Amino acid sequence: MNWISNYVRPTINSLFSRREVPENLWTKCGECGTMLFHREMAENLNVCGSCGHHMAITARARFKALFDGGVFVEIKVPDALADPLHFRDQKKYPDRLKAAQKASGEKEAMLVAEGEIGRTPIIAAAQDFSFMAGSMGMHVGNAIIAAAERAVKRKLPLVLFSAAGGARMQEGILSLMQMPRTTIAVQMLKEAGLPYIVVLTHPTTGGVTASYAMLGDVQIAEPNALICFAGPRVIEQTIREKLPEGFQRAEYLLDHGMLDRVTPRGKMRDELITIVRMLTGQSPVITGDLPGPAAPVAPEPEASAPAATPTGKA
C-alpha cells in the first residue's frame, strides 16, 4: 500500500503515527537542502544523513527509539484546567488547543513514560515542539511534577528532553508559575537522591530554560540546538548589533560552561544508559538495540498512584 507496510521492524513502525504519514515520501533538509527519504530519516531519528542537521522529533517517536524494544508505559498526567483565563487573541485558546491536538494526535506538549533503556529502568519526560511550540503551561508543569513523583516513588532516575518556545502565553501568569512548580519537582528528585538528567533539544528558550531545563545534575544538548532565555531577535533589537555566528547554540553554551556535553541524537541513548548506570551504582551494560522486556512495567494498583496506560508493543 505505502512504504510503511513493507517496513520490517515493527517497533519502528509505530515511530510514525497515522497522522504523520506524509503525502510525499521526501523531506528537504532545512540546513543543506538534501532530499531525504522518510524511511531513511526515521532510521536516523530525523537527523540528516548528509549534514548531520537535527530536525524536530516528536516525544512519542523519541520514546520509541529510546526505550528497549520501543516499549514504555505512559504515565498519566493529572488534568489541568482547560482554559483558566478564558484567553482569546485572534483565536480562542481552546480552539488553538484543539487544532494542535488534531495536528499532532497528542493531548498536550509533554509526554511522560516509564520503561527501560539498556535494561536500566528510568522515568522519561519529553516535550513536543510540534505541539504549540512545546510551550510550558499547566500541563507541562503537571507532567514534570507527575514524572518526579513517579521517579521518587519508584526510586528511578528522571531523564527529561526539553524543547519549547517558552511559556504558554494563553495561560498568562499560570504559565509563569510553572517555573516554581517545576523547580519543586526538581527538588523532590534532589531530596530523594535521584539523578536528574536534562537533554536540551532545539529550541529550548524562555521560562523553560530558566527553570527545569537548567537544573539537571547532568546537562546534555543536541548539536546546534538553540538554548537561551531571551531569543536572539529580542537581543539584537535591544543592543542594536548583529550577534556572532553560533551565539546561544549548544556548542557555544558548552564553551561558556553552561552544559556538560553536546551529543548527537544517534549516540544519546547509549550515553544516557552509561551515565544513569554510573550515577545509580549499577554495573556496565552491553549497549545496543535490545529487545523489549519480557513483561511491560505494570502500573501499581494504588489509587493514589498516577494511573498508567501501557502503550507500544511488547
Next chain:
Amino acid sequence: MNYLEFERPLAEIEGKAEELRALARSNSEMDITKEVEALDRKAEALLKDLYKTLTPWRKCQVARHPDRPHCKDYIEALFTEFTPLAGDRNFADDHAVMGGLARFNDRPVMVIGHEKGHDTKTRIERNFGMARPEGYRKAIRLMDMAHRFGLPVITLIDTPGAYPGKGAEERGQAEAIARSTMKCLEIGVPLVSVIIGEGGSGGAVAFATGNRLAMLEHSVYSVISPEGCASILWKDSDKMREAAEALRLTAQDLLRLGVADQVIEEPLGGAQRDRKATIAAVGRAIESMLSGLVGKKPDALVRDRRQKFLTMGAKGIAA
C-alpha cells in the same frame, strides 16, 4: 508632575488651576478663589473617574509611572540600619538589584529588590531595573545568608524583566534565574514579596517565589509584556491593549487566581500622587505578612511555600 497619556484631560485642568494660582500670586488684586476651587473639584472628579475603572493597559502604564516610589524609596522609609551588601563573588555587582541587611520594625531582616532609578543617570546605572545574571546570583547569596542566620527575607519586585543582552546570556542568565527561584523555595525563613510596580516575567519570579505575595493596587505581574504578547499572538505590537486585557495581569485578577495573597490599596490617582501614603501602606502589608510567618519552623515554612505553588492553578479566573 508626569502625566500619563490617558491623564491628558486631567493635565489640562490641573495645569489651568496652576496657572491661575501663579497669576494670583503675582497680582494681589485678583480674586480667583472660586475659579480655582471649581477647577480643583473638576480635577478630583475626573481623577476619581479615571482611576475607578482603569483598564489593564492603563494599569500597566501606572505600574511603570516614573514618579512611583521605587525600591530605594521603600528601603529608606521603611527600614533602618540598611547595610547594602554587594556582589555575586564571581563577576560583578549588579546595580539593578539592591540588597542587604536591615531592620524592619526593629527586627533584623534581609531585603532584596529591583531598583529602576529616577532620572536618566540613575536609570542607566540601574539598567532600568533589568537584572543581569549577577543580580540573581547576588540575591542567591543573600538569601543563603538569611537562611543560615535565621533572618526573614523581604523582596520588593519592580522590573520590566531580565535584561536581554549578549553578556547576560553568555553568563548564564537562564541558569541564574532558575537557581534563584530554587533558592527562594529552599530557604527555611519567611520570604514575603511585594510587587510595587512591574512584575516582569522570569526576572520577577526569581525573587517573588515566596510564602506570601502582596501586590499594589495598580501593579502588574505577567509572563510577558503586553507589547511582547501582542507582537507574537496578534502579530501587531499596537494591540497591547487587547493583550493586556487577555493576559489577566492585574493585581485584582492575580488575587482571584490565587497567585497574589493580598492587594494593597493605592491613594486616589495611583502611588505617584501620594508616595508617602503608599509606602506606609506597603509597610503595614509587609508587617502583617511577616507576623503570620515569624516563629514557624523552617520545615513548615518550606512545606507551606511548596504547597502554595503545587496547588496553584486549581482555580481559574472563573466566570
